[in-house]
Amino acid sequence: MAYPPxxxxxxxxxxxxxxxxxxxxxxxxxxxxxxxILEKTQGAxxxxxxxxxTRGVPLARRLAxxxxxxxxxxxxxxxxxxTLYRDDLRQHGTRAVGPTDVxxxxxxxxxxxxxxxxxxxxxxxxxxxxxxxDVGRPASVQLAVLVDRGHRELPIRADYVGKNIPTALxxxxxxxxxxxxxxxxxxxxxxxx
Amino acid sequence: xxxxLLSSADLDAGTALQILDTAAEMxxxxxxxxxxxPALRGRTVVNLFYxxxxxxxxxxxxxxxxxxxxxxxxxxxxxxxxxxxxxxDTALTLQAMGADAVVVRHPASGxxxxxxxxxxxxxxxxGDGTHEHPTQALLDAYxxxxxxxxxxxxxxxxxxxxLHSRVARSNVLLLSTLGAKVTLVGPPPLIPVDIAAALxxxxxxxxxxxxxxxxxxxxxxxxxxxxxxxxxxxxxxREYARRYGLDGSRMRRLPEHAIVMHPGPMNRGMEITSEVAxxxxxxxxEQVANGVSVRMAVxxxxxxxxxx
Numbered sequence: 001m002a003y004p005p006x007x008x009x010x011x012x013x014x015x016x017x018x019x020x021x022x023x024x025x026x027x028x029x030x031x032x033x034x035x036x037i038l039e040k041t042q043g044a045x046x047x048x049x050x051x052x053x054t055r056g057v058p059l060a061r062r063l064a065x066x067x068x069x070x071x072x073x074x075x076x077x078x079x080x081x082x083t084l085y086r087d088d089l090r091q092h093g094t095r096a097v098g099p100t101d102v103x104x105x106x107x108x109x110x111x112x113x114x115x116x117x118x119x120x121x122x123x124x125x126x127x128x129x130x131x132x133x134d135v136g137r138p139a140s141v142q143l144a145v146l147v148d149r150g151h152r153e154l155p156i157r158a159d160y161v162g163k164n165i166p167t168a169l170x171x172x173x174x175x176x177x178x179x180x181x182x183x184x185x186x187x188x189x190x191x192x193x
Numbered sequence: 194x195x196x197x198l199l200s201s202a203d204l205d206a207g208t209a210l211q212i213l214d215t216a217a218e219m220x221x222x223x224x225x226x227x228x229x230x231p232a233l234r235g236r237t238v239v240n241l242f243y244x245x246x247x248x249x250x251x252x253x254x255x256x257x258x259x260x261x262x263x264x265x266x267x268x269x270x271x272x273x274x275x276x277x278x279x280x281x282d283t284a285l286t287l288q289a290m291g292a293d294a295v296v297v298r299h300p301a302s303g304x305x306x307x308x309x310x311x312x313x314x315x316x317x318x319x320g321d322g323t324h325e326h327p328t329q330a331l332l333d334a335y336x337x338x339x340x341x342x343x344x345x346x347x348x349x350x351x352x353x354x355x356l357h358s359r360v361a362r363s364n365v366l367l368l369s370t371l372g373a374k375v376t377l378v379g380p381p382p383l384i385p386v387d388i389a390a391a392l393x394x395x396x397x398x399x400x401x402x403x404x405x406x407x408x409x410x411x412x413x414x415x416x417x418x419x420x421x422x423x424x425x426x427x428x429x430x431r432e433y434a435r436r437y438g439l440d441g442s443r444m445r446r447l448p449e450h451a452i453v454m455h456p457g458p459m460n461r462g463m464e465i466t467s468e469v470a471x472x473x474x475x476x477x478x479e480q481v482a483n484g485v486s487v488r489m490a491v492x493x494x495x496x497x498x499x500x501x
Contacts, residue, residue, distance in 0.1 A: 081218070084232040084493070094498035096211065097218045134227040 016190035034066035076103035122156035256488035345372030353415030369393035
């Protein structure tokens with residue numbers, strides 16, 4: 001989840017659009033992160049993937065499917081909704097609360113890998129860490145993102161990065177995935193250039 | 194989202210369903226080790242109760258605390274109201290203390306509307322006179338939906354003292370918004386002739402409980418308000434129980450999936466027998482648990498964002 005939400009300015013100038021990752025790229029990147037998770041977690045033992053809505057959830061499911069295809073390990077996948085933990089609740093109208101779905105085994109003593117589409121300010125991840133705290137006590141927490149676009153506002157970094165994209169603050173990154181949006185793609189919408 | 198919750202009529206179907214869906218997420222918190230969410234940190238919720246109540250006040254208090262709000266309980270006994278302070282002066286005091294929401298129960302119908310004019314915060318009606326009790330209707334709808342899987346098309350019988358029941362009024366309004374079909378059942382003096390049409394078109398009235406039961410998915414029993422017993426709305430408690438009380442043999446005339454509800458507090462042996470109240474069809478204890486989740490949803494949706 002890009003944070004703050006990607007704002008599409010409707011200035012008179014046409015914003016430029018650039019495709020950063022194509023559908024094939026996205027699949028390769030997901031495969032690579034799946035391998036990296038296997039490598040860094042000793043075969044994904046004692047590991048739980050938690051997707052952050054909206055697009056972290058299908059990403060987490062895909063990672064689990066790839067891990068299962070590569071090594072036959074079934075990694076539990078869950079959903080962690082962070083709405084009630086956001087630090088900007090009062091800057092907007094009331095946000096709808098989404099479902100949180102922790103795998104039946106829970107997360108106590110497990111290695112939790114948080115999965116999101118875009119890492120930006122880091123505030124979503126901070127909220128996710130707070131939410132995690134109320135759900136259980138994992139042994140450790142890691143972070144996997146499809147895109148890191150920089151501009152961190154908090155001391156947070158990702159353990160697994162699909163692609164680093166240097167961006168200007170005025171630009172916005174949009175990830176679309178086949179499950180919710182029909183096509184896998186990462187686009188960069190330019191500010192005025 | 195709306196700013197106050199004063200009447201079930203304030204809720205369109207979309208808003209009502211949003212409350213029920215949010216409540217379903219809030220309910221999962223009850224199963225966790227840390228039953229607490231930070232969403233309303235730093236907000237102040239005042240429970241202003243001019244009438245006795247245990248479950249509603251405790252339910253609102255638990256809901257606000259689970260969302261990390263600060264809760265101030267204001268009961269009339271032991272307060273300046275006992276010295277004759279008016280509702281308006283109390284409201285101004287609460288306003289000065291910076292209450293973000295006031296949950297109010299008052300014996301006068303319409304008091305929450307007055308309050309909403311006087312203070313800047315959100316007002317939640319927790320029961321005003323014989324007018325409305327919208328969070329009760331929401332928790333009843335939530336309970337029906339979680340037991341029966343839907344609300345649209347359900348046949349709901351509301352049985353008892355409809356005339357004096359704010360629970361009945363709020364339920365009729367909300368259920369008809371959500372597409373359920375309500376039949377009001379009770380002795381004629383307790384069901385005003387024009388109430389059905391006035392509240393919501395499509396609401397039916399029937400004076401014979403036994404004929405309604407076989408077609409009902411939900412039977413909602415209302416409390417017989419003993420304090421009104423002397424007003425000769427019906428000849429005697431025994432006769433009321435015989436004609437409109439829900440006992441085991443009546444319960445067996447219900448369809449197999451049907452549920453029995455009661456907003457509490459119950460008069461066992463009067464409108465409902467212990468056999469029915471303690472049967473698996475009864476949702477009375479669930480209603481209390483669901484009340485906390487629904488009130489969490491209402492407080493979050495009223496106070497969670499910058500809705501003012």
